Amino acid sequence: MAIVDVECSECGVTLQVDETVMGSTMTCPKCKLPFFVEPAGAYGLVEDPPRRLSRSPRSDSGSAAVEPPESAEQRRIREQMERWAGAEDA
Template identity: 85%
Template sequence: MAIVDVECGECGVALQVDEAEMGSTMTCPKCKLPFFVEPAGAYGLVEDPPKRRGRSPRAASDSAAVDPPETAEQRRIREQMERWAGSEDA
């Protein structure tokens, strides 16, 4: 049978599988999570598909961290520290 390029839907690793495996579920050899076997780039996606979050320490480091908005107390402390740092430079 023919060999087909696929990607793990969980971690994005590129794999080559036998065409007979298309439409089945297999376990990724890298992340050890099950994924549905379909051709790489299926559905005409332009961007990478979203990855599961919180499944492994590596997955957590891959996702972009978003800082919460600064509170009034945090802003007051930051401004005070900036004033102190400015007075040391003088």
């Protein structure tokens, strides 16, 4: 029975476990969350994960995030909310 290093996919702590538990799920002793047991570094395959679009005008790269066009349903809801806000101000 060999001991291998595994990494918790939730908190990133490196643990030493018996190789017989590879491919199963275990609870991390640090964060207490379940994770799938794979070799350490298995989750570091992507250097920079894709970033979510920000609704703020400033992003980390210094340029504004491009938001998708507003749908008809979104426009209807936004206009209704603006009417309600205007009615409260009056």
